[in-house]
Amino acid sequence: EAGVAQSPRYKIIEKRQSVAFWCNPISGHATLYWYQQILGQGPKLLIQFQNNGVVDDSQLPKDRFSAERLKGVDSTLKIQPAKLEDSAVYLCASSLVGGVTYNEQFFGPGTRLTVL
Amino acid sequence: SQQGEEDPQALSIQEGENATMNCSYKTSINNLQWYRQNSGRGLVHLILIRSNEREKHSGRLRVTLDTSKKSSSLLITASRAADTASYFCATFTGGGNKLTFGTGTQLKVEL
Numbered sequence: 001e002a003g004v005a006q007s008p009r010y011k012i013i014e015k016r017q018s019v020a021f022w023c024n025p026i027s028g029h030a031t032l033y034w035y036q037q038i039l040g041q042g043p044k045l046l047i048q049f050q051n052n053g054v055v056d057d058s059q060l061p062k063d064r065f066s067a068e069r070l071k072g073v074d075s076t077l078k079i080q081p082a083k084l085e086d087s088a089v090y091l092c093a094s095s096l097v098g099g100v101t102y103n104e105q106f107f108g109p110g111t112r113l114t115v116l
Numbered sequence: 117s118q119q120g121e122e123d124p125q126a127l128s129i130q131e132g133e134n135a136t137m138n139c140s141y142k143t144s145i146n147n148l149q150w151y152r153q154n155s156g157r158g159l160v161h162l163i164l165i166r167s168n169e170r171e172k173h174s175g176r177l178r179v180t181l182d183t184s185k186k187s188s189s190l191l192i193t194a195s196r197a198a199d200t201a202s203y204f205c206a207t208f209t210g211g212g213n214k215l216t217f218g219t220g221t222q223l224k225v226e227l
Binding site (some may be wrong): 031040041042043044045055056091095097102103104105106107108109112114 | 159164166213217220
């Protein structure tokens with residue numbers, strides 16, 4: 001079974017530029033997550049989708065970050081304009097629909113973003 | 117915000133030794149999970165322990181959970197160089213399938 005796919009794997013941009021990341025979840029997984037992982041820290045949830053609707057975006061800096069999952073499958077995360085503190089690994093994960101009982105999240109390889 | 121704090125932040129041991137890392141968390145949980153992350157394989161789920169369990173084993177891994185102290189420990193026995201990675205605890209409090217990760221322990225296993 002194919003895992004969660006992400007691209008690109010690495011991206012270097014200058015501050016104030018824009019960048020977009022792409023994620024393709026495991027087939028059949030209705031729930032998709034974007035995490036930000038700053039060096040030396042654990043992943044922090046930015047946004048969670050169920051199908052094409054947003055479940056939780058409470059920690060998404062909405063003035064510069066946006067995400068969409070138009071057809072309930074692939075998703076893109078965009079940063080515009082980027083700041084130095086956005087340098088991090090951006091992880092995408094997917095799972096079956098979550099509820100009271102936990103469904104395992106499967107993580108992609110991540111995109112390492114460096115903002116100069 | 118981070119739910120869990122891990123301790124130690126970094127650990128260096130010799131191959132064959134045991135490695136113990138600890139996780140403390142703040143709120144009541146439904147389950148607690150441990151993940152491993154290295155550059156080669158990304159973030160990989162290791163083991164899950166439910167709030168009504170006290171101990172769980174999986175191969176060379178042993179996890180304990182003390183809900184009264186809001187803490188968990190991960191023991192890796194007979195460590196190998198391939199165990200070199202960062203280890204994170206993550207908590208699930210119920211509802212929405214949301215995980216909150218700790219700060220991680222960097223383990224280095226030397227030959």
